[in-house]
Amino acid sequence: xxxxxxxxxxxKIYPPNTIALRGLSFSVKKNDWLVILxxxxxxxxxxxxxxxxxxxxSKGKVKVFGHDVxxxxxxxxxxxxxxxxxxxxxxxxxxxxxxxxIARMHxxxxxxxxxxxxxxxxxxxxxxxxxxxxxxxSTGMMRRAQLAIAFIVDRPxxxxxxxxxxxxxxxxxxxxxxxxNELKNRTVLIATNDLIEAEKLGQKVLLINxxxxxxxxxxxxxxxxxxxxxxxxxxxxxxDYIQSIIDKLKEEVSSEKLxxxxxxxxxxxxxxxxxxxxxxxxxSDYSNIIESFGLDRFSLEDLFRKLINR
Amino acid sequence: xxxxxxRDLYLSKSPPVLLAHxxxxxxxxxxxxxxFSLHLETILYCNRYIPYLVFLVFGVVTVSTFYTYSSIFAxxxxxxxxxxxxxxxxxGNSFYVYFMGxxxxxxxxxxxxxxxxxxxxxxxxxxxxxxxxxxILCALLFIYTIFWSFIGxxxxxxxxxxxxxxxxxxxxxxxxxxxxxxYTIPQNQPLLATxxxxxxxxxxxxxxxxxxxxxxxxxxxxxxxxxxxxxISLITIITIQRKxxx
Numbered sequence: 001x002x003x004x005x006x007x008x009x010x011x012k013i014y015p016p017n018t019i020a021l022r023g024l025s026f027s028v029k030k031n032d033w034l035v036i037l038x039x040x041x042x043x044x045x046x047x048x049x050x051x052x053x054x055x056x057x058s059k060g061k062v063k064v065f066g067h068d069v070x071x072x073x074x075x076x077x078x079x080x081x082x083x084x085x086x087x088x089x090x091x092x093x094x095x096x097x098x099x100x101x102i103a104r105m106h107x108x109x110x111x112x113x114x115x116x117x118x119x120x121x122x123x124x125x126x127x128x129x130x131x132x133x134x135x136x137x138s139t140g141m142m143r144r145a146q147l148a149i150a151f152i153v154d155r156p157x158x159x160x161x162x163x164x165x166x167x168x169x170x171x172x173x174x175x176x177x178x179x180x181n182e183l184k185n186r187t188v189l190i191a192t193n194d195l196i197e198a199e200k201l202g203q204k205v206l207l208i209n210x211x212x213x214x215x216x217x218x219x220x221x222x223x224x225x226x227x228x229x230x231x232x233x234x235x236x237x238x239x240d241y242i243q244s245i246i247d248k249l250k251e252e253v254s255s256e257k258l259x260x261x262x263x264x265x266x267x268x269x270x271x272x273x274x275x276x277x278x279x280x281x282x283x284s285d286y287s288n289i290i291e292s293f294g295l296d297r298f299s300l301e302d303l304f305r306k307l308i309n310r
Numbered sequence: 311x312x313x314x315x316x317r318d319l320y321l322s323k324s325p326p327v328l329l330a331h332x333x334x335x336x337x338x339x340x341x342x343x344x345x346f347s348l349h350l351e352t353i354l355y356c357n358r359y360i361p362y363l364v365f366l367v368f369g370v371v372t373v374s375t376f377y378t379y380s381s382i383f384a385x386x387x388x389x390x391x392x393x394x395x396x397x398x399x400x401x402g403n404s405f406y407v408y409f410m411g412x413x414x415x416x417x418x419x420x421x422x423x424x425x426x427x428x429x430x431x432x433x434x435x436x437x438x439x440x441x442x443x444x445x446i447l448c449a450l451l452f453i454y455t456i457f458w459s460f461i462g463x464x465x466x467x468x469x470x471x472x473x474x475x476x477x478x479x480x481x482x483x484x485x486x487x488x489x490x491x492x493y494t495i496p497q498n499q500p501l502l503a504t505x506x507x508x509x510x511x512x513x514x515x516x517x518x519x520x521x522x523x524x525x526x527x528x529x530x531x532x533x534x535x536x537x538x539x540x541x542i543s544l545i546t547i548i549t550i551q552r553k554x555x556x
Contacts, residue, residue: 052400077402084393091392092321101320104313106401153401 314411382462
């Protein structure tokens, strides 16, 4: 099978000895959406930089559209568009002018560039702001303006690095919907450390930490393969007893179980409803502290915490 | 390449930037030059007395190419910081094409300034260039713009911290004052003369004067300028190859 992107045991070492990627392997099929998920410094941006031929791998094979990234850079570059996480629009240019230059830099003629910029600004909801200086836009507007690059430079492979960084949750939902609607029939790779974004956008997820792949595949499949199906969430009236309840739960279950507390909520990964009942009865001494409890499907966040041991 | 030229010129077209480019030669030639001429009507240069204003004009146009280094440095650095450079490279453009676009944009501004400078000098002293000399001047100014732009790009690839940038600007910006841009080499001051001889601006300004004012090609000056350009070009190419994977 021919893949749009394939990594085979890829290492990236930045001089003098910073290892950004350690034997990373994964592949992406045509029109797949892959979310590369990991904490800061995990190697997400490096992965996108290698695919977009901005930097080369130190070891291993990387192919994009079947072409070697170290040899066929020009062919690869003509088929992809990268949208960096930093706002790369010229801050002192009017928005439309900045995007127009980016379009023309990608080989689009002046007349066509104007047309495409207008249409992209309409898609991202910034029509009417085209004459504003980029630096005068709000963070959310800048982020949407930046995403307009992907719609203007319409290429089969789109690389988005932290596409909703700094955007409020409502804005994020709008952007996710926009991306899903406008980038249909494209192969899209998204680097993020936002778990909700990963769940909303990724058909597949590549979890990386310290440059290593720790899980790769369909979100639901890897959650099911890696751990049980359920999470018992216990909400407390006060966070004062959180540690003593976690200690009590740890006495009751095997040490491999994932238990973590966040503000006033404790989450524990379990395999069955019976196990949940057993644990709740063990906490009978704390019944006046427990506000509520419930069972959730095991989430990507649970998996993420388990895999990176945080 | 045209898109990069246009992008760099776009900001230069804005009224404050354009005004700065127009005012700078007016201040140097129309104000400084005129006031200095009141005290020093002529200057002894290569055994010939030359009106100071005419002597100065070649220094000022050379210095206008010198300042391209800071402009290139600042804009290339900004493009790295904002990751605009990712788009440049991943869009299939070579860094050299991007850089050449910047040089041409800078050169256009240098030509604009030179035009104003020579217009002022013509109005004040009646001095003007023949077409041939104007072409020679334009060609040399292009070479000088390349030279100083190379310095700017080397600095942009090595100097990342703002603090070091300020230090470098503080050290480099007085360079025109330690050259023959505004005065001749004082032979009775060996230390100052050595400093002046160690400055590329000295050779650049003097080459312009020897060809246009004195009417001969000084082979020694040509050789020094060529060697300087070759050395800086090699350093630039090696730096780009080492620092940028394109």
